[in-house]
Ligand SMILES: Nc1ncnc2c1ncn2[C@@H]1O[C@H](COP(=O)(O)OP(=O)(O)OP(=O)(O)O)[C@@H](O)[C@H]1O
């Protein structure tokens with residue numbers, strides 16, 4: 505076990521996220537139960553699990569889109585369990601959605617610029633011209649970070665599926681995020697687009713931690729420091745990418761029908 509993993513299990517060091525006994529019920533349905541996890545600042549975590557395992561529900565609990573029915577959540581040491589979603593965003597928490605939430609009628613650069621300005625406006629409302637400059641500079645740098653510099657003026661509606669997923673990552677990067685939840689950003693991507701996604705994620709500034717929900721084991725293992733596996737609303741296995749890859753149960757689930 506590596507030092508960083510040992511430190512995390514003992515709960516030492518700065519944690520971006522701490523979940524204790526988080527649960528979410530929908531009527532009689534237990535979508536999530538007994539979720540306790542610690543994610544260190546800057547850590548990249550992959551969450552794997554079958555359809556309906558509770559992965560998106562976990563994200564909704566962390567963002568506050570659906571409040572947990574039990575348990576506590578801390579973000580950089582602060583208890584955010586009862587905060588509404590916008591207060592969590594203000595503290596640097598971001599997410600992308602499994603189903604695209606883009607404004608199709610805007611250009612790529614305008615989408616990113618508006619996201620940057622939206623996050624910064626409240627704090628700097630008296631300095632509007634300066635804010636516009638800062639937001640535009642930030643938008644340009646995000647455009648490069650997600651490999652969309654060649655499509656700055658392209659209408660969102662005419663982007664390929666893969667480019668739209670890259671734009672979703674761009675919007676999550678607006679306004680100095682500290683932690684991002686990516687809900688299946690590789691879904692529907694071609695092998696080339698997947699490689700591009702892996703490169704984009706691995707090149708993000710090191711202080712930005714994330715959780716990525718991912719069905720493709722290859723992608724998950726290449727973009728994460730640590731892996732959590734979910735089934736029926738529970739965590740059932742955790743380990744480093746190497747441990748997970750070597751795990752017989754994981755091999756049976758993910759690699760059973762694969763060639764080579
Ligand atoms: N708003 C809701 N109302 C009722 N049940 C819900 C709601 N959201 C999720 N569920 C249920 O909770 C369980 C977990 O769903 P969730 O969307 O978290 O799974 P998931 O792991 O993200 O699956 P997938 O891989 O298909 O995205 C499922 O049984 C689902 O039907």
Ligand SMILES: [Mg+2]
Pocket residue numbers: 559560561602
């Ligand atoms: Mg989901």
